Amino acid sequence: MAKNRRTIPLLPLRGILVFPYMIIHLDVGREKSISALEEAMVHDRLIMLATQRDAQDDKPEAEDIFSIGTVAEVKQLLKLPGGTIRVLVEGLHRAEIIEYTEQEPFYQVEIDEFDEEDVKTPEVEALTRTVVHQFEQWVKLSKKIPPETLVSVVVVEEPGRLADLIASHLSLKIEDKQALLDAIGVAERLERLCEILGREMEILELEKKINVRVRKQMEKTQKEYYLREQLKAIQKELGDKDDRTAEVDEYRQRLTEKEFPEDVTEKINKEIERLEKMPPMVAESAVIRTYLDWLLSLPWLDRTEDRLDISLAEQTLDNDHYGLEKVKERILEYLSVRKLTETMKGPILCLVGPPGVGKTSLARSIARSMERKFVRISLGGVRDEAEIRGHRRTYVGALPGRILQGIRTAGSQNPVFLLDEIDKMSADFRGDPSAALLEVLDPEQNNTFSDHYIELPFDLSKVLWVVTANVMHNIPRPLLDRMEVISIAGYTEEEKIEIAKRYLVPKQIRDHGLTEKQIVFSEGTLQKVIRDYTREAGVRNLERNIANLCRKSARKIVQNDRSAIKITAQNLHTFLGAPKYRHSQVETSHQVGVATGMAWTEVGGDILGTEVSIMKGKGKLTLTGQLGEVMRESAQAGFSYIRSRAEELGIDPEFYEKNDIHIHLPEGAIPKDGPSAGITMATAVASALTGIPIRSDLSMTGEITLRGRVLPVGGIKEKVLAAHRAGIKRIILPKENKRDMDDIPGNIKRSLEFYLVEHMDEVLEKALVRE
Incomplete structure (x- = not known):
């Protein structure tokens, strides 16, 4: 291939490439480029055209410009307003930049020009025919150039020129065009062009398929719309409105009025289409309608904004309830965290306490303080798993479970949801509802709660769950593990008086149509009502x-x-009759064999007298007072401890062979059980055997071991309140129960003297009145 070396000005091109035999207008504005054009016009009108690698580069260096370009002849030059020059150039032949001889005031380059070789080999002929055929196919598919241009191109006989002409008509990336320009050899150029045309053809075929598919879909939609409108028009003329069409339109309208998750929208559309295609008299259409009503009415994405004003929420809780500090503190902590982060999951609070302490009303108060919706369901007596998870739609009269029914009633995704009486649930052959509740109350999985009827995951993680129970031991352990238990022990006498003054008396006066002037409660009346x-x-x-x-x-x-x-x-008494209850009172003087214990019941605490009598006999131990199995075992353990320490206590070691011992707990009609009377019974036995009296103003509670260790027990707050009410001044508690003393009101704690003990010897030392 012949080469011809010469030095000519260079015009760098941005975003465009000129092939040989190509005539094109160029707009030139850069000073260097204008200077290069002027130099070319002064001499032989020849200029080197090479493309920049980066079109955004305003001041390209030598390495930023492709080395292969086209030598072109400037045919026409026109100055435009603003200093820009429009120039008409014709590409002559390829050239390679060998060296940049000058850089200022324009690029002057030394180039090697390449003459087009005339090659007529069979390979080149075959490549030429392939290129022409591919180009014809491309023109038919793309329709970007007129057929006349195709005729003017395919009549060219020189293979190299033909390749350049075709390349100039293709809409290619600069890199692809440069690759064709770089191909000096005709065969190589035709091969690259074949490859590029093949790729372009594949893309055009794919575009065609996509267009056909889109057109078909549009035609189908337009056809359906047209037919539906025609049907409506016919029905309107006949005065016969199709109920099914109106119903389907209503469902579609409801779907557009609210926002739904993507999978829910897809399911609703699918069910609407099924309903539309179904004959009106088919029984299943009623099932689909009910299902659609449920899907459309559930608050999938609707939620209320929390009131995150902590002081206002605290004020609301205090106005509604007196005391209950732990629950209030937990709710305010949750609100504080919600103020700092939006990702906090709703807590699951389990309020455990006796009846009438305000568990249910507290949940309503929580909702009011947060400005959330409130919904309550009672689980008492529920024994069917479908009550929680719903029935499958295949059953007649199937409905979602009570959880999603409650959510729909609330109309919000984040209500305060109260599950009342969770300890009253039971199980039968229809399943265990407490096991179904695991998914509801597990923070790790309730964001995708699955109801058998709805069959789509519903997010329950935003709900603030409040669960209530009277006793903790009836709640299944796996369920209890997922909840945050807050015990509400009950109210002290002082708290009850305050609650009556602040809430109960004004409410009842108002409900009975009275005024505060018409009925007056004198000081001490409420206290007497509470006590008697x-x-x-x-x-x-x-x-x-x-x-x-x-x-x-x-x-x-x-x-x-x-x-x-x-x-x-x-x-x-003239209003309420004779007093109904007699609170246990302490003995006025120290007694031998009579100890005062403390008991916990579901309605609060009480004191428990324990009496021991020693009689001549053969060592028989008798227990009366309707004692449970655990309490009987505690009495046996206490008796064995006294026998093992008989000598140290000054008791005849053979006492158990000569005497019968009778332990009795008064109020025999009331069942009693638990280990906490262990030290009380042991103290009473020791007193009866030694003849040393027990302090009458002292009560005690604690479990005893055979070695005389005193173990902790429960219900300390209720027991201490009952002892204080009965006039007790001194109380013996296990040392490990010291942590429970924080729950005792300060005024009561100050009026009592506490002895914390670890061993039975300490109990006897404090309880027995030795001369």
Whole structure:
């Protein structure tokens, strides 16, 4: 291939490439480029055209410009406003830049020009025919150039020129065009062109397929729309509106009115299509309608904004409930964290406590303080798993479970949801509902709760769950493990009086149509009602008695035309009758063989007298007072400890062979059980055998071991409150129960003297009154 070396000006091109035999207009604006053009016009009108590697580069260096370019002749030059020059150039032949001889005021380069070789080999002929055929196919598919241009191209006989002409008509990337320009040899150039045309053809075929598919879909949609509109028009003319069409339109309208997750939208559309194609009289259409109503009415993405004003929430909780500090503190902690982060999952609070302490009303108060929706379901007596997870749609009358029913009632994805009486659930052959609740109350999996009826995952992680129970031991362990237990022990006498003054009395006066001037409670009346007419941990019976007083007062006011009724501790019995309860009172003097224990019941604490009698006999131990198995075992353990320490206590070591011992706990009609009376019974036995009296103003609780160790027990707060109410001044507690003393109100703690013990010897030392 012949080469011709010469030095000519260089014009760098941006985003464009000129092939030989190509005539094109160029707009030139850069100073260097204008200077290069002027130099070319002064001499032989020849200029080197080479493309920049980066079109954005305004001041390219030598390495930023491709080395292979085209020598072109400037045919025409026109100056435009703004200093730009429009120039018409014609590509002549390829050239390679050997060296940049000058860089200022324009690029002057030394080049090698390449003459086009005339090659007529069979390989070149075959490549030429292939290229022409591919180009014809490309023109037909792309329709980007007119057929006349195709005719003018394919008549060219020189293979090299033909390749350059075809390349100039293709819309290719600069890199692909440069690769064709770099191919000096005709055969190599044709091969590269074949490869590029083949790739372009594949892309065009794919575009064609996509266009056909889109057109078909559009035609189908337009056809359906057209036919549907025609059908509506016909029905309108006949005055016969199709209920099915109206119903389907209504479902589609409801779908557009609310936002749904993608999978839910897809499911709803699928069910609407099924309903649309189904004959009206088919029974399954009613099932689909009910299913669609449920899917459209559930709050998939609807939620309320939390009120994150901590002080306002605290004020709301305090206004609604007196005391209950631990629960209030936990809710305020949750709100504080929510203020700092949006990703916090809703807690699962389990409020455990006796009836009437305000567990259910507290959940309602939590919802009010956070400005959330509130929903409550009672689990008492539920024994079917489908109550929680729903029935399959194949069953007649199937519905979602009570969880999703509650969510729909709330109309929000993040309500305060109360599961009441969770300890009253049971199980039968239809499944275990407590096991189904595991998915509901597990923070790690309740974001995809699956209901058998809905069959789509629903996010329950935003719900604030509040669970209530009377006793903890009836709650299944796996369920209990997923909840945060907060025990509500019950109210002290002082707290009950405050609750009555602040909430119960004003409420009952209002409900009975009275005013505060018409009925007056004197000081001490409420205390007497609490002590003599109620025995409970909560305030439910107290409220009933206050309502009773209001009713009787209302009758006296109406019947006797009186302006006001005053209720005092002295005339209380005329309204409520004789006192119903007698609180256990302590002995006035020290007694031998009589110890005061403390008991916990579901309605609060009480004191428990323990009596021991020694009689001549053969060592028989008798236990009476309807004692449970655990309490009987505690008595045996205490008795064995006394026998093992007989000499140290000054007791005849053979006492058990000569005497019968009878342990009795009064109020025999009431069942009693538990290990906490162990030290009480042992102390009473020791006192009876030694003849040393026990302090009458002291009560005790604790479990005993055979070696005399004193183990911790539960219900400390309730037991201490009961002892204080009965007039006890000193209390013996196991040392490990020291942590539970924090729950005892400060005023009661200050009025009592506590002895924390680890061994039975310490108990006897404090309890027995030795001369």
